[in-house]
Amino acid sequence: MATRDVAAPMQAKIVLQGAGKRFDARGREMRALEPIDLEIGSGEFVALVGPSGCGKSTILNLIAGLLAPTEGRVLYDGTPVVGLNRSVGYMTQKDNLLPWRTVKANVRVALELKCRSTTSGDIDARVAAMIETVGLTGFEAHFPSELSGGMRKRVALARTLIYEPETLLMDEPFGALDAQLKLLMLDQLQRLTRDRRVTVIFVTHDLGEAITLADRVVVFSARPGRIRAVRHSSFERPRDVFKLRFAPEFAGLYEDLWDELKDEVGKGTDV
Amino acid sequence: MSKRERIASLLRTPAGQNLARGVLLFAVLAVWQWGISAGLRFWLSSPAKIAEKLGSWIADGSLWGHLGATLLVMSLGYTIGCIFGILVGLLLAFLPRTRQILAPYLSALNALPKIALAPLFIIFLGIGITSKVALVAVTVFFLLYSSTSDGIANIDLDLTRTLRLMGATRVEVIRKVMIPASFPWIFSGMRIAVRYAFTNALLAELISANSGLGYLIEFYSGNFDSSGAYAAIAVLVVISVAITEILTRIEQRFRNLPRDFPA
Numbered sequence: 001m002a003t004r005d006v007a008a009p010m011q012a013k014i015v016l017q018g019a020g021k022r023f024d025a026r027g028r029e030m031r032a033l034e035p036i037d038l039e040i041g042s043g044e045f046v047a048l049v050g051p052s053g054c055g056k057s058t059i060l061n062l063i064a065g066l067l068a069p070t071e072g073r074v075l076y077d078g079t080p081v082v083g084l085n086r087s088v089g090y091m092t093q094k095d096n097l098l099p100w101r102t103v104k105a106n107v108r109v110a111l112e113l114k115c116r117s118t119t120s121g122d123i124d125a126r127v128a129a130m131i132e133t134v135g136l137t138g139f140e141a142h143f144p145s146e147l148s149g150g151m152r153k154r155v156a157l158a159r160t161l162i163y164e165p166e167t168l169l170m171d172e173p174f175g176a177l178d179a180q181l182k183l184l185m186l187d188q189l190q191r192l193t194r195d196r197r198v199t200v201i202f203v204t205h206d207l208g209e210a211i212t213l214a215d216r217v218v219v220f221s222a223r224p225g226r227i228r229a230v231r232h233s234s235f236e237r238p239r240d241v242f243k244l245r246f247a248p249e250f251a252g253l254y255e256d257l258w259d260e261l262k263d264e265v266g267k268g269t270d271v
Numbered sequence: 272m273s274k275r276e277r278i279a280s281l282l283r284t285p286a287g288q289n290l291a292r293g294v295l296l297f298a299v300l301a302v303w304q305w306g307i308s309a310g311l312r313f314w315l316s317s318p319a320k321i322a323e324k325l326g327s328w329i330a331d332g333s334l335w336g337h338l339g340a341t342l343l344v345m346s347l348g349y350t351i352g353c354i355f356g357i358l359v360g361l362l363l364a365f366l367p368r369t370r371q372i373l374a375p376y377l378s379a380l381n382a383l384p385k386i387a388l389a390p391l392f393i394i395f396l397g398i399g400i401t402s403k404v405a406l407v408a409v410t411v412f413f414l415l416y417s418s419t420s421d422g423i424a425n426i427d428l429d430l431t432r433t434l435r436l437m438g439a440t441r442v443e444v445i446r447k448v449m450i451p452a453s454f455p456w457i458f459s460g461m462r463i464a465v466r467y468a469f470t471n472a473l474l475a476e477l478i479s480a481n482s483g484l485g486y487l488i489e490f491y492s493g494n495f496d497s498s499g500a501y502a503a504i505a506v507l508v509v510i511s512v513a514i515t516e517i518l519t520r521i522e523q524r525f526r527n528l529p530r531d532f533p534a
Contacts, residue, residue, distance in 0.1 A: 098430060113443055115439075
C-alpha cells in the first residue's frame with residue numbers, strides 16, 4: 001500500500017452527490033434512501049447510525065456497486081462506481097463464510113486469487129498471523145459450522161482484513177457479539193485500520209460503538225433516510241476502547257447524538 | 272436361566288443374529304427342496320438344481336463373461352452419462368438464456384422413462400454393447416444434469432458476491448464457489464445414478480442381447496429352464512448387495528465433511 005503523508009489534507013475518497021435509491025416493490029414505489037450528499041475522506045472512519053430501515057445498508061451497497069443509485073451519483077476516487085467496486089472489503093451482517101472451507105482456508109481465500117499474486121509461503125505466514133490477531137489460534141482446522149456466531153464473525157473479519165482493502169464497508173459487523181468480545185474486536189479493528197490508514201464506513205445501532213471508533217458520526221432520520229446530524233468524535237488516537245466510555249466528553253457527545261436520534265427511533269419502520 | 276432366555280440373549284449378539292439368519296435361509300431352502308421332491312411344479316426349480324447350474328457356469332467360466340458384460344455396460348454408460356450430465360449442467364448454468372429456451376425440452380425428456388427408448392437404440396446401434404451403453408448413459412445423463420443444475424440454482428448468491436468483491440474473476444468464482452457448493456448435489460446424483468445404471472443395463476439386456484445377466488435370465492426363461500433363470504437372479508442379488516455396500520462405504524468416507532454441508 002502506498003505511504004501517504006499523514007499531514008496532507010484528506011482528499012475525498014468517496015462522494016455521494018444527491019445519491020438516492022428507489023425500489024419497485026410489487027408495483028408500489030418504495031424509497032430506501034432520499035437523495036443525500038456525503039463526502040468521506042481518505043483514511044477517515046465514518047459511522048452511520050439511524051433507525052432500522054433508514055437506508056444505511058443501502059449506502060454501503062451503493063458504494064460497493066451492488067446497487068446502482070436511481071438518482072445522483074456515487075464517486076469513488078473521483079470516478080463513478082459502475083459494477084462491483086473491487087477496492088472495498090465488505091463485511092455484511094451475515095458472515096458469508098464458505099461452509100466447505102476450514103477457518104484457515106476461509107481466511108486465505110482472498111490471497112489465493114490471481115489479482116493478489118501472493119506466493120504460497122507468504123500466504124501461510126500472513127494467514128497464521130491474522131488468525132492470531134483475531135484470537136482464533138487453535139481453531140484453524142475447524143469448519144464454520146463448528147464455531148460460535150462470534151467466532152464466525154471474527155473469521156469474517158480476518159478474511160476481510162487480510163487482503164488489505166483500501167476501504168472497509170461494515171454493516172453491523174459485531175451486532176451479535178457479547179459486550180466484552182465486542183470491545184476486544186473494536187480494539188483490534190481500530191489498531192488494524194489505523195496502521196494501514198484504511199477508510200472505514202461503519203453502520204451500527206450502537207452509539208457508543210460509533211463514538212468510540214469514528215472520526216465522524218452521521219445520524220440518519222427514519223425512512224426515507226436523510227442525514228439529520230453530523231458530529232465529530234475528536235478523541236485523540238489511539239483510543240482506549242475499554243475506558244473511553246467513562247470520559248466526560250464521551251457522555252456529552254453520547255447525549256447530543258441521542259437527542260438527535262431518539263425522535264427518529266420511534267418512526268423506524270420496524271418498531 | 273431358562274432355555275428361552277438363553278436363546279433370547281443369544282439373539283441380541285451380532286453372532287447370534289447371523290446364526291439366526293443362516294438358519295432361516297437354510298430352512299427356506301430346505302422347505303423349497305422338500306416341496307419340489309414332493310411333487311411341486313417344475314417352474315419353481317429347486318435349490319439343488321440352481322446350485323448345480325451356478326457351479327457349471329463357474330466351472331466353464333461362462334459366468335464371468337456374462338457378469339463382465341453387464342458390469343461393462345453399466346460402468347461405461349454410467350461414466351459417459353456422469354461426465355456429460357455434469358458438464359452440460361455446469362455449462363447451462365452459465366448460459367441462462369440458452370437454458371431457458373431448452374428447459375421445457377429437457378424436462379420433457381427427463382420425465383420420459385428412458386427404457387421406452389431402448390428399442391430405438393437397438394434399431395440405431397444394433398444389439399451389441401453400444402445400444403445398451405447408450406440407454407444407460409442417457410438415463411444417467413439426465414439424473415446428473417438435473418442434480419448439477421439444482422445444485423447451482425441453490426448456491427447462496429451472497430457467497431459469489433463476496434468473492435467477486437474480493438476481486439475474483441468469473442473462472443475463480445466458478446472454481447472456488449460454484450463447483451464446491453454444488454458438489455453435494457452432484458454427489459447425491461451420482462449415488463442415485465449407480466442404481467439406475469444397474470437397472471437399465473439389465474433391462475436393456477432383457478430386451479435384446481447375446482450376453483450379460485439380463486440375457487441369461489431372458490434366455491433360460493425363454494427355454495423354460497427355471498434353474499438357469501434363478502441362478503442368474505442369485506448372481507444379481509450378490510452384485511446388488513455388493514454395489515450397495517460399496518456406495519455406503521464411499522458415503523461414510525464423505526461424511527467427514529462439516530455438519531451443515533448439504534448432502
